[in-house]
Amino acid sequence: SKKVSTILQDSQVQFDLDPLLENSVDIRQLLNNSTQVNDATLVNIILGEKTADPVTGVPFIELQPAQDSVLPTFKEFDFMTNQEQTSKISEAGWSASEGEEYSTCDIESIVNSPSQSEHDVTSSTLTPPTSPFEIVRGRPGRKPSAAGPLRPNRKKQPPKGTEEYVDKRVRNNLAVRKSRDKAKKKQQETEQRVHELSTENENLQKKLDLLTKELNVLKSLFINVGASLPTKFDEIMSR
Amino acid sequence: SKKVSTILQDSQVQFDLDPLLENSVDIRQLLNNSTQVNDATLVNIILGEKTADPVTGVPFIELQPAQDSVLPTFKEFDFMTNQEQTSKISEAGWSASEGEEYSTCDIESIVNSPSQSEHDVTSSTLTPPTSPFEIVRGRPGRKPSAAGPLRPNRKKQPPKGTEEYVDKRVRNNLAVRKSRDKAKKKQQETEQRVHELSTENENLQKKLDLLTKELNVLKSLFINVGASLPTKFDEIMSR
């Protein structure tokens, strides 16, 4: 099994299709196929309008589901979600760090570790030639609390390309937007609250200053009248 | 000028290439071209190995910059990042809302704007047939302010796979983390400030209540002593 880096460097062609998707089309197979690919066929294949001759029923090209055995394991792409992840790399670095709270991705361990499967480049997918400059991504998703995940064994995400997956993603995206709107709203309200409280504080302070002044004046007046009243005053106030 | 929705509805085919990308290839033009497209040509075009016969120098297919009239303007995909966006759709819906805070990608302006470069097939790509389960993503990136982008024509991101790109991404990721940490910190401080101000407010209110009570008592005492003092009081307070 080849090293990832070797595979990447050896790769001279563009890999653009997702091997994991049944809907992916093996371009190489298409190109190498002896079948004459005419324009109409191309339209049907590329645009996905038809897979076989509507009259004869003969498939334009026999498209096999991508074989797992030839899947590149170090690149993952989902055309359904239009998201790409170098997930193998990430997961590699991820699982590598056992004791760490927040895992880091050790590029070396990835490159030097043997391929995790029998995959080779003859897969039905195309990826862009990987440059020597890789972006190392961290493990995706929320970080577990210090005590670790509460439910370590949870149902996996449904496989990409399924209706279930898309449904889940759509719902989650809605939830995320909602949650962030809420957070943003809360933030604004909090700042607004600060403003209100500050204003209120100022007003209270002004009132307080005024009352204090009045009180002092009154007290001084009392002193002018006689010392006996303050005693009664304290007495009254203590009730 | 057509309404966005109309354009979308009229469209019977899937558009998978980004007309705005320099690397996009006009599939329709390719397919409709009378030139016979053989396998070798396809290899060269699709895999971007050659754009012309190495011997004769004759272009395999004269690829014009994508014609706006047939541009798939509502689909965007970038194979380098393996990121796909149905950005035209999003941008369409995006621009469709006129009164919205975030406006306004005018679909017409996109369609009518001249191609931004001398596209070639060097990076031409194919997309898989679109599956029925499609996640519609919005236009990526920050939304322009209501007035529109301040600097519409800005240097593009460096091409992916280059050291420059990775450097930029890494720095941006750092900046993003920093910015979010800052925002989070600010949020916490704001909430803390609310707490402090609330406490302070309560204390001020208590003081105020007490002083008011005292003042009322003193005034009532004054009334018991005689009515002449309040006059002096007002006189003094007015100074």
Add this chain to the structure above:
DNA sequence: ACATATTGCGCAATGT
């Protein structure tokens, strides 16, 4: 033009 800072958005893991 360049660099950093912000921000909307999606993914996926985790929380509730």
Add this chain to the structure above:
DNA sequence: GACATTGCGCAATATG
């Protein structure tokens, strides 16, 4: 199981 949170990256934009 459903929905809510959250760390993270991308890319477009904003701000120096």
